Every structure is written in C-alpha cells, then in structure tokens.
Amino acid sequence: MAEPVFVLLSFLVLYGALITVLHRDMVVCALHLAGSMLALAGLFFILGAHFIAGVQVVVYAGAVMVLFVMVVMLFDLKRKNYILFSGGLWPKLASLFFLTGLIAGVFPLSLHLFHPQSAQALKTTSTKELSSLLFTEYVLAFEVLGILLLLIAVGVAVLCRPKREGPADVMNTKKKE
Amino acid sequence: MDVGLNHFLLVSLLLFIIGLFGVMTRRNLLVILMSVELMLNAVNLSFVTFSQFYSLLSAQVAAFFVMTISAAEAGVGLALIVLISRQWTGTDLSSLEDSPK
Numbered sequence: 578m579a580e581p582v583f584v585l586l587s588f589l590v591l592y593g594a595l596i597t598v599l600h601r602d603m604v605v606c607a608l609h610l611a612g613s614m615l616a617l618a619g620l621f622f623i624l625g626a627h628f629i630a631g632v633q634v635v636v637y638a639g640a641v642m643v644l645f646v647m648v649v650m651l652f653d654l655k656r657k658n659y660i661l662f663s664g665g666l667w668p669k670l671a672s673l674f675f676l677t678g679l680i681a682g683v684f685p686l687s688l689h690l691f692h693p694q695s696a697q698a699l700k701t702t703s704t705k706e707l708s709s710l711l712f713t714e715y716v717l718a719f720e721v722l723g724i725l726l727l728l729i730a731v732g733v734a735v736l737c738r739p740k741r742e743g744p745a746d747v748m749n750t751k752k753k754e
Numbered sequence: 755m756d757v758g759l760n761h762f763l764l765v766s767l768l769l770f771i772i773g774l775f776g777v778m779t780r781r782n783l784l785v786i787l788m789s790v791e792l793m794l795n796a797v798n799l800s801f802v803t804f805s806q807f808y809s810l811l812s813a814q815v816a817a818f819f820v821m822t823i824s825a826a827e828a829g830v831g832l833a834l835i836v837l838i839s840r841q842w843t844g845t846d847l848s849s850l851e852d853s854p855k
Contacts, residue, residue: 583757587765594769594792598776603784610788617769617795624762624806629798629817636821641791641828648832649784652845672778676771684764702806707814715815722822729826733833 582623589616603649611642625701628708762803770796783838783845787831794824 593613597606614637621630711719769792776789798817805813839845841854 580757583761587761590765591768591772594772597785597788597792598772598780603782606785606788610791613792614795617799620762620765620799621802624802626802626806626814626817629802629814629821632818632821633798636825637791637795641825644828644832645784645788648836651836652784652839669779672775676775679771680767683767684760700806700809702811702814706811710811711815711818714812715819718819722819726822726826729829733829736830736833736837 579623583620586616586619586623589613590620603652604646607642607645607649610645611638614638614642627701628704759803759807763800766796766800766803769793769799781847783835783847784832786847787828787835790831791824791828794820 590613593609593611593616596609597613600606600609614633618630618633618638621627621633773789773792773796776792777786780786780789798820801813801817801820804810805817835845838850842849842852
C-alpha cells in the first residue's frame with residue numbers, strides 16, 4: 578500500500594477534525610467536517626473497502642453534511658462573541674490528561690495484542706460478498722434499520738409540526754418577531 | 755515502513771479523542787453534534803480496519819449499520835437543536851440555563 582497516500586489522507590482527516598472542534602465559526606466547522614469525512618472515505622478506499630467508502634461519501638459527506646449546513650444557515654451567524662469552551666481550566670486539563678493517558682495506554686496495548694499478516698491482508702472486499710451477507714445473515718437487522726429510518730422521519734415531522742394554539746406556539750412567535 | 759493495522763488504529767484513536775474533546779469542551783450544540791459524528795467515524799474506521807486485516811466481512815456490515823444509525827441520529831439531533839433554538843435563544847448550552855422564552 579502506498580505510504581504517502583496514507584499519511585496525506587490521515588493528516589487531512591485529523592486536521593479537519595481538529596479545525597471542526599477548535600474553530601469559532603460554525604460554517605468553517607461544518608466544511609472542515611465534510612473534508613474530514615471525504616478524507617476518511619479515501620482511507621476506507623485504500624483499505625480496500627470500496628463499498629463503505631462510497632457509502633461514506635454519499636451518506637456522510639452528502640446527506641448528513643447538507644443537513645448540518647442547512648441547520649447552521651438557520652441560525653444567527655453574525656453573533657461571534659459566544660463562549661467557545663465551557664468550564665474553567667480544570668476540565669480542559671482533566672480531559673487532556675485523560676486523552677494522553679488513552680494514547681499512551683491503548684496504542685502500545687494494541688501493538689501487543691494484534692499481529693496481523695499485513696502482506697496478504699489488504700485485499701479488496703467485493704461488494705457482491707458484502708451485499709449477499711447483508712441480505713442473508715443480517716437481513717433482519719437491515720429491515721429493522723429501514724423501519725427505524727421511517728420512524729425517525731415520522732418523529733422529526735411530529736417534533737417540528739406547528740402547534741395550532743396556546744402560548745407555546747412556536748410558529749406564531751416566530752412570525753411576530 | 756509498511757502501513758499496517760496499528761497505523762490505522764492510531765488514526766482511529768486520535769480521531770475518537772478529538773471528537774471526545776469536542777463533546778466535553780465545546781458549548782455550541784451543533785458543534786457537539788459534529789463531534790459525535792467524528793467519534794462515530796472513528797469507530798467506523800476501526801471496524802473497517804479490522805474487517806480488512808482479519809478478513810471479517812461482518813465488521814463492514816456493522817460499519818454500514820453505524821452509518822445508518824448516525825444519519826438517523828443527526829436527523830433527530832438537528833431537529834431537536836432547531837426546537838431548542840426556538841424555545842431558548844441560540845444554540846449555546848449556556849442559554850439553556852435561562853428559562854425558555
């Protein structure tokens with residue numbers, strides 16, 4: 578496998594994620610998140626999982642990111658003086674300590690635990706095998722996920738429906754402003 | 755140097771940690787949801803890595819399911835954020851301390 582491609586893609590993934598977490602402007606956050614997801618699709622591709630890479634591009638970089646950007650556009654973007662991070666110094670220090678502990682603990686452990694045969698490992702997964710597995714062994718979970726997506730659509734419609742009367746009338750208060 | 759399993763796992767771990775940092779420290783609800791998506795992506799990367807290096811095809815099915823569920827979660831989460839921003843002012847967590855308008 579090409580090492581420079583891996584280094585470039587993982588750099589892009591981590592850089593996009595860092596900007597997403599650290600930047601003040603929500604639009605910049607959303608766009609860097611989209612870039613990070615596209616680079617992650619590239620990582621899936623060089624791993625040989627072409628179907629998952631395609632789904633990553635379509636679902637994440639397509640659908641989810643469009644949803645995010647649309648919701649970002651609904652809000653007041655001119656107000657830039659909100660507080661970026663919560664808490665004082667101690668939560669940040671504690672989380673940083675936790676994170677370095679995770680890196681220092683988990684990564685050497687994974688070096689000990691997993692010894693894959695990397696030479697013959699990375700063969701391309703055929704979409705045919707994957708889909709036959711998806712539609713035979715996991716067909717129940719697949720159908721349940723379909724029902725879940727339908728329920729989500731109905732639930733979001735119920736959540737956002739305009740109420741007709743009463744003081745908590747969100748649509749009318751919006752119109753009065 | 756050959757790129758092996760552990761390099762992909764390291765990228766996955768770092769991505770998860772960045773997402774966790776965002777969830778724990780940011781105050782904006784939208785960015786918190788984006789950080790949750792980052793964490794789900796990191797888990798997907800480790801799923802696919804193990805699937806390819808150990809030729810376990812079921813792990814890719816699991817990654818596919820995680821993607822579906824995270825898309826659903828983003829839909830519900832964004833709808834809730836829109837509702838919250840209508841009831842309170844803005845999408846900051848600090849605005850939730852006030853009473854709804």
